[in-house]
Amino acid sequence: MLTIYKNELKTNLKSLLIWVLCVGGMGFACILLFADLADSMKGMAESFASMGAFSDAFGMNQLSIATLSGFYATEIGTIHTLGGAMFAAICSICMLSKEEDGHTSEFLFSLPVSRVQVVTAKWLTITTLILLFNLLCVLFYLTGISMLGEEIALKEFCLYHTLQFVMHLELAAICFTMSACMKKNRFGMGLGVVLFLYAYDLISKITPNLSDYKLLSPFSFANASDIFSTGKSDIAALILGGSILLGCICITLLLYKKRDLAA
Amino acid sequence: MNKVIEINHLTKNYGKHRGVSDVSFSVNEGEIFGFLGPNGAGKSTTIRSMLGFIHFESGNIHLLGKNIQTDLQTILKDIGYMPSETMFYPTMKVKDIIQMAADIRQKDCQAEAQMLCERLQIDTGKKISDLSLGNRKKVSIVCAMQHKPRLFIFDEPTSGLDPLMQNEFFKLIQEYVHNGATCMLSTHILPEVKKYCNRVAIMKDGKLQCVTSADDVLIEEPSLEDYFMHFYMN
Numbered sequence: 001m002l003t004i005y006k007n008e009l010k011t012n013l014k015s016l017l018i019w020v021l022c023v024g025g026m027g028f029a030c031i032l033l034f035a036d037l038a039d040s041m042k043g044m045a046e047s048f049a050s051m052g053a054f055s056d057a058f059g060m061n062q063l064s065i066a067t068l069s070g071f072y073a074t075e076i077g078t079i080h081t082l083g084g085a086m087f088a089a090i091c092s093i094c095m096l097s098k099e100e101d102g103h104t105s106e107f108l109f110s111l112p113v114s115r116v117q118v119v120t121a122k123w124l125t126i127t128t129l130i131l132l133f134n135l136l137c138v139l140f141y142l143t144g145i146s147m148l149g150e151e152i153a154l155k156e157f158c159l160y161h162t163l164q165f166v167m168h169l170e171l172a173a174i175c176f177t178m179s180a181c182m183k184k185n186r187f188g189m190g191l192g193v194v195l196f197l198y199a200y201d202l203i204s205k206i207t208p209n210l211s212d213y214k215l216l217s218p219f220s221f222a223n224a225s226d227i228f229s230t231g232k233s234d235i236a237a238l239i240l241g242g243s244i245l246l247g248c249i250c251i252t253l254l255l256y257k258k259r260d261l262a263a
Numbered sequence: 264m265n266k267v268i269e270i271n272h273l274t275k276n277y278g279k280h281r282g283v284s285d286v287s288f289s290v291n292e293g294e295i296f297g298f299l300g301p302n303g304a305g306k307s308t309t310i311r312s313m314l315g316f317i318h319f320e321s322g323n324i325h326l327l328g329k330n331i332q333t334d335l336q337t338i339l340k341d342i343g344y345m346p347s348e349t350m351f352y353p354t355m356k357v358k359d360i361i362q363m364a365a366d367i368r369q370k371d372c373q374a375e376a377q378m379l380c381e382r383l384q385i386d387t388g389k390k391i392s393d394l395s396l397g398n399r400k401k402v403s404i405v406c407a408m409q410h411k412p413r414l415f416i417f418d419e420p421t422s423g424l425d426p427l428m429q430n431e432f433f434k435l436i437q438e439y440v441h442n443g444a445t446c447m448l449s450t451h452i453l454p455e456v457k458k459y460c461n462r463v464a465i466m467k468d469g470k471l472q473c474v475t476s477a478d479d480v481l482i483e484e485p486s487l488e489d490y491f492m493h494f495y496m497n
Contacts, residue, residue, distance in 0.1 A: 106316065110344035
């Protein structure tokens with residue numbers, strides 16, 4: 001199992017670095033831009049906060065983008081949330097299906113390794129990659145903040161990034177289950193799931209009829225503007241998210257154990 | 264004589280499509296057993312059922328005296344399998360693939376792997392994506408043989424190999440069989456069966472037509488080719 005884990009980690013290392021450089025680098029650059037934009041932001045903050053549904057959707061009604069915490073929650077938060085979610089989806093959507101797509105399943109499963117061990121090793125790889133992605137991005141953001149010489153609400157910062165990690169894991173688990181059912185790599189399907197759930201999250205914030213169901217989206221419990229403005233998360237959504245995560249892994253194990261492998 | 268492969272009433276369908284139906288045969292220890300049949304006859308389905316890649320509807324399979332439905336991992340430790348379509352992770356180097364197979368088997372196969380690479384003339388520093396089909400086949404042979412298994416299962420092993428390497432491959436099989444291993448060889452190439460196999464099984468339309476010794480075939484018909492055609496023309 002350890003051999004498969006190490007091999008997968010090595011294979012995905014380049015992709016991890018590219019995503020960290022893109023998402024973390026973009027966040028880092030945006031934080032540095034805050035120094036130049038701070039003055040002009042003061043004027044814009046009020047108008048951004050009173051743009052009705054748009055302000056509600058992006059949380060600008062709760063926080064002022066003229067402060068670093070507000071700017072971080074609305075701008076960097078969006079970049080990190082979407083970038084991380086896409087990375088998690090791309091990593092996991094082909095993690096199992098690539099063995100059949102690349103015709104390597106016969107090589108792997110002719111070795112004395114069970115399907116449960118393969119699923120476990122691959123899920124551990126995904127967890128490690130997402131953890132590293134989040135840690136390295138946070139390192140970029142903290143470097144930017146320290147270069148700026150500003151302070152950010154540390155408790156909210158830690159809570160937000162912990163919940164982002166859980167949210168990325170939940171999205172990865174959904175895509176991992178899909179991967180167990182597919183014989184071909186379908187990156188587009190993974191990205192589609194992320195964008196659909198993100199759009200659902202935005203719509204549920206501004207549509208009163210959907211407000212009770214917004215917890216269905218993984219993005220709801222790791223919302224930066226909610227966390228930075230209230231210092232807490234939606235616990236019901238977090239419990240539901242955790243349950244979906246665990247449920248998806250169990251379903252993946254059952255599905256992958258039972259299915260016939262393509263040649 | 265010990266039965267290394269024992270298949271009883273194996274039936275597997277792919278939805279409405281036929282796979283194999285009521286296949287039963289056994290292979291004795293120390294044999295080189297030929298498994299013949301045209302494309303779609305059910306040879307690969309039988310092999311894939313034996314290795315647990317696919318789940319079958321009914322019947323049972325015992326390899327090395329153990330049931331594959333309960334002891335698959337233990338059985339796979341003593342099996343060397345070479346698929347007809349030999350694909351590996353394209354970004355990895357040959358030596359890493361060979362090492363990965365040994366690591367998963369938790370065996371030190373370095374000496375045997377080195378001997379096999381020398382005899383098959385494999386450049387272990389090359390990337391898998393840079394290899395031709397024939398060279399990928401050679402890597403697959405090393406992965407199947409380096410741990411000195413008790414049972415070899417080869418699915419069309421020589422397609423893509425040049426005649427010199429085909430000869431070297433059969434020499435290796437004979438050496439391992441001489442040391443107590445058993446070999447099941449699924450192939451289309453009748454001269455290979457005629458030259459190396461003790462017994463043959465012939466499949467047609469998902470059903471086993473016969474299991475017979477290669478010598479008996481040659482008594483009944485002037486050549487194995489004629490014997491083989493006799494089944495397919497009827």
